[in-house]
Amino acid sequence: MISKATIDKIFSTIRVEEIIGEYVQLKRAGSNLKGLSPFHEEKSPSFIVSPSKQIWKDFSSGKGGTAISFLMEIEGFTYPEALRHAAKKYGIEIEEDRREISEAEKQSQTEKELLYKIHEVANQFFQDQIQTEEGRNVGYAYFRERELRADIIEKFQLGYAPEQKDAFTQYALEKGYTKDLLEKAGLAIFPENSPNGVDRFRDRVIFPIHSFSGRVLGFGGRILKNNIKTAKYLNSPETEIYHKSNVLYGLNHSKQAISRHNLCLLVEGYMDVIALHQAGIENVVSSSGTALTVEQIKLIKRLTENVTILFDGDSAGIKASFRSIDMLLSEGMNIRVLLFPDGDDPDSFSRKHPQEKVERFIREAATDFIDFKAEILLKEAAGDPIKKAEAIRDIIKSVGFVQNALKQEVYVKEVAGKFALSEQSLFNELHLQQQLQKQHTTPAPKPSTSPVKLVKVDEQPTESISPLYVLEEKLVELMLKYGDRLVERTDDDQQSYQISVIEEIIGHLEEDECEIQSPLNEKIIAEIKDGIRSNQLRSGKFFLSLMDEEISGRIATALVEPYENSDWSKHQIFFSKEEDLVPKIVSDVIYRHKREYIVKLIHDLKHSLSNDDDSEEVYKKIITLNQLRKTLDEKLFRIL
Structure with missing residues (x-):
């Protein structure tokens, strides 16, 4: 139990605007700060933080409270977990209340909390293994081969899973964790022919996957041997605490830089994120090899509406990027796209060049999504007028995902100028595609089984507040x-x-x-x-x-x-x-x-x-x- 003195110290030290500022892009509004709600979809900001009162209020969802209640709400923390997270952030030493914990309090430790705990144990185990002889010769050697510095390896808590098939399973069982918990965490498998259990991650370098606040949710493991027929990357399965569609790799390390630069760089893999951090470019996240999801976009949108997608130029990645572009546009994001030179990706390019050159290249070589799609699709069309028309239709389809009508018009004018087409014909095409989209997405009304009853307006019941x-x-x-x-x-x-x-x-x-x-x-x-x-x-x-x-x-x-009232005294x-x-x-x-x-x-x-x-x-x-x-x-x- 955390002592009352420690709780008082935490509440008197923490700053609500600093805690929330890591999750929501806040802008000054009089004496308060304002941002978009992280709990409710909205276009006009109604989320208010009061630094003077040290409280927040989300007028779109009705929620509000202190910095600690915000952490509990957004991260699903228990009260003690939120206190410990805040104490760690502000360097406050936790004093434990020495009284004995009751049976009821012991039983209140939920399965979810145990899952977080076993992931912490596993994360420390993998980090410790990199210091063993096997870990240094295999895991650490791989990271050094990728030119990672020791401080970066430590920052991202990179580790190694040994070749022994049950190394972690036996370690966890000896510490008192159950087989059931290890299975539910996706860290071990207990098949009939191996009742003692088998580690999910074996003979791989380990990339821990963290939540927004830095809790370990799962792992990604890369195999190093080429003679084994298995997937190069292996990720944790879906669990009660890990839903890959809701997580962006590196966001816990990048959130402040994204907010500060008002820009998020979106890359494909773990090493791309890590290499750019080592190069001094920290406003970067990855969808960890999975297709980008709406939930992931909303995580980014809390911090910025500006995204630059970085691709390494292979055809499969480029085609996948088209879907990501449309999803980002439909969520109201401003998008630019960057293709690296042949043979390069963010990892290799950042290792070849100094930080200033990498930053300048990203800034100057990135194009808007229209130029990007035009370059790719017209190259494929190769002068074929039918394919060229299809390419233009594809670009207009993306414009249709833009939510803001003024932005839509600007983009249509840009496409018209680029291809020497009339704006009217492009607007007609846009309207046609939007109509088709509505037909596909709007379900047909169900036939009514009861007779229709017409009710006069003045007969409608009205709710009144006492x-x-x-x-x-x-x-x-x-x-x-x-x-x-x-x-x-x-x-x-x-x-x-x-x-x-x-x-x-x-x-x-x-x-x-x-x-x-x-x-x-x-x-x-x-x-x-x-x-x-x-x-x-x-x-x-x-x-x-x-x-x-x-x-x-x-x-x-x-x-x-x-x-807030304006200053009318002037x-x-x-x-x-x-x-x-x-x-x-x-x-x-x-x-x-x-x-x-x-x-x-x-x-x-x-x-x-x-x-x-x-x-x-x-x-x-x-x-x-x-x-x-x-x-x-x-x-x-x-x-x-």
Whole structure:
């Protein structure tokens, strides 16, 4: 268990904008930072980070909270895992609570956590093996042959799986890990003829595959012997923690550089990523030999919308790139493509030339996708007019994937100029392809088995939000934002006194025995009342430390404003802010809430009467409540 002192130190040290900045490209918006939601597809940024309050709010999904809750949400961390990750990032030493862990806590260690743990163990095992005699002669020798420096080998945690068929399996079993876990992790196989188990990775150099935050999810292994008939590369199978379509190799090392350069270089293999890092070019990732997926593109889009695809020029890779281009365009990315000279790939080219030349070549030789496709397809057409027309149709098909209408028009004009064609004919072709695409992607409506019922517009049911609920939400928001603020009040004898916002609102709710409308508000109010009993005023910051997902989102909603006012003072226009009017707002909302609660009571009493019920007592209550409502109307200037 992590000690309370360590948890407090973590919360006081970490910066929400730094943690989130590794996952989301944030831009300054007044005193806040703004970016696209990492949880919900959107075109206009509604994800807000408040450095001053150290909280975030995603207005598209409704989620919000602290840096720790963000890590839990985006990485699927448990609370302790998120704390340990943050502590490692900020160099905070973890102090363990010495109390004995209960059986319930031991059982709470999920299979997912064990999978992460066994991958950490395997990763360390493979790294240690490279230091053995066999590892140095085979694995380390291969990396040195590829001219990798020792610091790069260490940075990417490269390792070696020994030739012995069960080396890791026996090592893990001796440490107490089960056969079932090793199988589920994809690290060992237990066939009938080898009940003691067989390592999945044997006699290969190992490339660990990390998550966005740096946790080991799986491995890629390259065989070094040419006389063995097996796949050159072997990857971990799909597991509960490793889904290859959701992972980009090298992203954990490259995310900050991608955000800083506002550009992602997309390459094909592990060694391409590693070699470019060694050359000083770090804004690079790989799809690890698999076809690019929408999930992988979304990972990149959190950090930048600009992608340059680097290919080594072989025909199979070029054809595969066409599909990647269309997918990137459909996700709103800006794309450039670069083909290396014959015989070169990013790995070999970066080893031949200094960093400045490599960077300049990538910058200057990269072309937009139209020029790239035109060069490749027209070379294949070789003057054949029919093939040339097909090539142009293929390019226009890619333009059709561009989401922005203005960009589409610019690209069509570019194609028209390049091939001396009329813009109108290209727009006609674009429209035709879009219509065909809709026919292929839109499912036919299912025939209805029930008679069609026509409903008039004025018969449509409409949802209405209770004014009482809205005012209750505002009371809770005021307690969360300004709960410990003291406000000046005057009693019946005209004597001045001070009272905190929390105490005044809780006093109102208890005096009128108000029934709380929302279960979440009930939970927050119960915590505030507990605080009062222990002489503690629990406002927003207290609740953030509870790590309750629902409450964190509610706090973030209360504390983070989606919009900020411009500085109107430069135009000699001045107006008050909410924080300047807290005493008046609190009393006003209390009166309004009191009035709406009275209206609810009157409504409930009227409905409790049956047609033949003539209860005098109930009518007296209704009359009394109506008089109270009128008194409140006067206070609120609602009398006409």
